[in-house]
Amino acid sequence: MTSHRLPRLPGQVALPEQKSAAPSPARLDGFNSAPVDVVTRSLLTCCRSLRWAHRLADHRPYPDLGSLLAAADEAAYDLTSADVAEALAGESLTPLPDGAYSAAHTALSAAHAAYESRFGHVFVICLDGFAAGEALDQVLAGIRSRLTHDPEEERVITADELRRLARGRLARLVRQFADEPRPADIRRPQ
Template identity: 75%
Template sequence: MTPLDNVTAHLAHPSQSTRTRHPQDVATHRRGPTLPPHRLPHLPGQVAIPEQLRAAVGPAAMERFNTAPAAELERALLGCCRSLRWARRVTEHRPYPDLEALLAAADEAAYDLTPAELAEALAGESLTLLPDGAYSAAHTALSAAHAAYESRFGHVFVICLDDVAPEETLDRVLTGIRSRLTNDPEEERPLAAEELRRLAKGRLTRVVQHFSGQAGH
């Protein structure tokens, strides 16, 4: 297993495949109207703190990110945003002088996604994380809310929780789903895209931070 394979294994959604779909496949792909509740308890409950992660990213980590083989880096980046075009653009624009430049480039690439590419990325997302030890009624409520959202919009609910304390996660997710369920699809699409961009930046920071542990190996 290569260092970048280890990076992919440490992403926020390790159970989610990085398999990509072509845009024409996404156009006809529709997920089922319900989500099996048993998927919820098995998701990891970690919440990233961006400031802490960014502080751990030094020059050695950026150097390893900038010199990693392109094909391996693309695979790791697909764990941040499930758009092949996004992953390729971030890879092709190397080298980056620092993390802030990398995150700015990732943002720009995300803003340039076409509707079909955004649908591709959203189709690859997994369910929102719950804190470890959340009570069973919370899983039931969240499962019902997820099912209603997916039935309305055709993809799972996405929300970035990087700045949310673990004890506030459940309320933030449920409040967010219930609020956004009132949106029209045209209103929800840019909101989902913004949350996806925020998720991608947090995951990308974790990818680069992981290179700190690979330095010298």
């Protein structure tokens, strides 16, 4: 039996990672054929909503990555306020990038505190597509801008940011399953 590595729990700020080619449909086999409990635990690292994770795990197999991502989007759009709150409770702050100076740390901490005080949950933003050097500025600008929203407007934006984060995390997760050796790929020494 192949043991699947579970990805580490990402923080609420998604820093861009090395882009690699999307897995071929055949390489979704690892994700599609893994035990449901392994897939569910792994999916919870993408979005901490049990409802979202169970829905994706239960609707396997997926013919290709596009179908999986579309199902993930649909499941995210169907999350209730309680589901979104559950997912937000699983998000955490990530450390500042290496080389960030003390004033930036202070500004970011103050902005996060103001946001949590106003909305009652952590700030989430998807930074896929931004260079790592732009992350801090994007987070600070995002928090400052979103602090002006009313709670209902911010709830909608937060749910969409969670969906975008989950989508990026899911694409990386599927690559990890594709990188795992499958039993047919393992050859015994002769």
